[in-house]
Amino acid sequence: MDLSKRQSEIINAAIKLIGEGGIQALTIKNLSIEIGVVESALYRHFKSKTDVLSALLDYIESIMDSNFNGVKDLKIDPFEKIEKLIDSQLKFFADTPSYAVVILSDGLYKNDKILYDKLFDIMKVSRSTFATIIEEGQKEGAIRNDVASDQIAFIILGSIRLNVNQWGLSGFSFDLQKKGKVIFHTLKTLIKNPSNNSQNLYNKK
């Protein structure tokens, strides 16, 4: 799973290509043109196109993981955590729309169990990260307790994803993060504990 220099180059080329022309622009030919070698040369570095996608998914997963970890253990309000989490994910996509394209291009991996599993994994990690934070919030009393934490996580994830989805359909034409803020506030209103008077254990000034 450790990538050679050339392999990284290829993955970066893949990202660029997808960003420019969608998942369909990711062909061995385009890839080879992008990195300035001949098509067959790529097969020294990846044994197949599926392997390239697989590495790409690994790469995306690793970034997302580190995004998550950067937020998970902060000593802040659970809502702030959720907000930061959503924002960091959307920033991740906004900065490099290719990642969004890859994540949203499920249908394509139908035949490749490996790719499928990777995607599934990524989604599972997202969901459990949110679920954990929510559970904490519920324990603290900040988040309502009458719904299961992973149900809330599911709803958050669905909202984020639909946001990214529509952004993609629109040709990346609106401000993804800004829209994310709005969604977050809606979600916050819905899931915060209405009977909670012990506000702001964290940042009280």
Place this chain on the structure above:
Amino acid sequence: MDLSKRQSEIINAAIKLIGEGGIQALTIKNLSIEIGVVESALYRHFKSKTDVLSALLDYIESIMDSNFNGVKDLKIDPFEKIEKLIDSQLKFFADTPSYAVVILSDGLYKNDKILYDKLFDIMKVSRSTFATIIEEGQKEGAIRNDVASDQIAFIILGSIRLNVNQWGLSGFSFDLQKKGKVIFHTLKTLIKNPSNNSQNLYNKK
């Protein structure tokens, strides 16, 4: 927009093919084999492959519309409406997974603005249908008023979509409608008006 018998046949073949092998299985060749004619014969009925997909999307939209309309004006509780709406949509996909595949295969229509727009449209109608019902519910006092109706609609849609998405990724292996019920209950808990004591204006006998 009225389909001939043969055109319907082709659309049905398309649905079957997509159900069996994903959007990638939808080729002119497969289509022609499926309906038992030669490839060029298809071009008498649709002028291009894009046209087939376009008609397919129209068809899906029309069914979804009629699903919506079958529920929208019922004299029932807004939550029951939402529940029925979600359920009818999920039933629609569960009965014919191809529809889910088509709906979720954005990214693949990259080149065809027409198809993109149709997809967008379908999503818009869904969202506004939910939004209308929610607004009604808010006026009645059944649904909380501190969040915008179309924000709630967005969240519902995102949740449904993620559900369908994961179902697709899983190879249609779990019970889509059952999972939908769970999601509905979560959503209901989140959005119902906590201070509402005028329950069941509708079906009390």
Place this chain on the structure above:
Amino acid sequence: MDLSKRQSEIINAAIKLIGEGGIQALTIKNLSIEIGVVESALYRHFKSKTDVLSALLDYIESIMDSNFNGVKDLKIDPFEKIEKLIDSQLKFFADTPSYAVVILSDGLYKNDKILYDKLFDIMKVSRSTFATIIEEGQKEGAIRNDVASDQIAFIILGSIRLNVNQWGLSGFSFDLQKKGKVIFHTLKTLIKNPSNNSQNLYNKK
């Protein structure tokens, strides 16, 4: 060879199509669209596409013949005759560029002996018309006698044809008849009898 009403309609449609999109636009499908029937309906009127082209060539030939005849027997100076002849032919093409396209699309008829022969015929008639007039001019002493009449005819024809040719290549963008005038004057200078002092037997004022 007498065309029915429908047949004439088809020929006219063919002319229109060729004018708009070149000889490649002349397809059974386009033809049928143009006259507002279904493709197979055309086969009631012409037994094949070759037959359409054949009739088209006949039509062109008949117009050219009548152009020729309108000039041939006028009681005017041979040069005026030649000038009128050239001009009427160029006007014929300028008015309906399709005719030029058809005439210049030899290569296409390679497989159809019938079409080939027709084209050959058209050219032969042109050439002999010119040759006859030149011979007359030579007898009168207006045209030099040291070159064979059909050689001169050949050169005139070649010049006209090259003119039409370049006009076609240029996308019909220059004034064909105007350029024809220039060519005529060059030709006249070259072929007139230098020792002829009995000028203007015809139109002397």
Place this chain on the structure above:
Amino acid sequence: MDLSKRQSEIINAAIKLIGEGGIQALTIKNLSIEIGVVESALYRHFKSKTDVLSALLDYIESIMDSNFNGVKDLKIDPFEKIEKLIDSQLKFFADTPSYAVVILSDGLYKNDKILYDKLFDIMKVSRSTFATIIEEGQKEGAIRNDVASDQIAFIILGSIRLNVNQWGLSGFSFDLQKKGKVIFHTLKTLIKNPSNNSQNLYNKK
């Protein structure tokens, strides 16, 4: 513009195919059969069919240019130059009729501006070559001065072209060069300076 070995092979195959079956025989499939590879293999050497034709036209142009240059600067009588020029061009076509087919297949390149422009270019070079020689002849007093040099060039070109044309229509059945000689003599008679008594400045021994 430098052709690889395989590219030359392909161009030669194209020439052969055109010679045998006209421009319509030039298909990727025929080409690939001719050189003994699979169709897709051609695309390693030319990126499209238009590219093949383009290279073919370049090739033709280069031969014609070298033909021209072989004659242009000879220290001979302008008429001899013209004669040699005509003859070398006709020999070029007579040896390889495909070249004639390609040159005469305008109308077929309707869609490809590039090819059109190349054809136009070839004609322009021919014409200006003739024009230059004629101008020289006019200065020397060998060629009559009462007509513009490029007008004469136009007429020569038209005559040559018509000759080649009819030869093509006839199925390459007559002796192209022989007919060319006749035409040349006619042209010579027409364009030589009648009042020139300083004959043969060049080869008098």
Place this chain on the structure above:
DNA sequence: TATGAATGAGAATTCATTCAT
């Protein structure tokens, strides 16, 4: 006369992959 449906042949091009050098 016209329609609707289908045929069969062919055309250009794309793509992932393999292999000898």
Place this chain on the structure above:
DNA sequence: CATGAATGAATTCTCATTCAT
């Protein structure tokens, strides 16, 4: 490590023509 060449399977689409109704 990289190149050049080739493969084979697919893909969308076009076109002239035929035939039953």
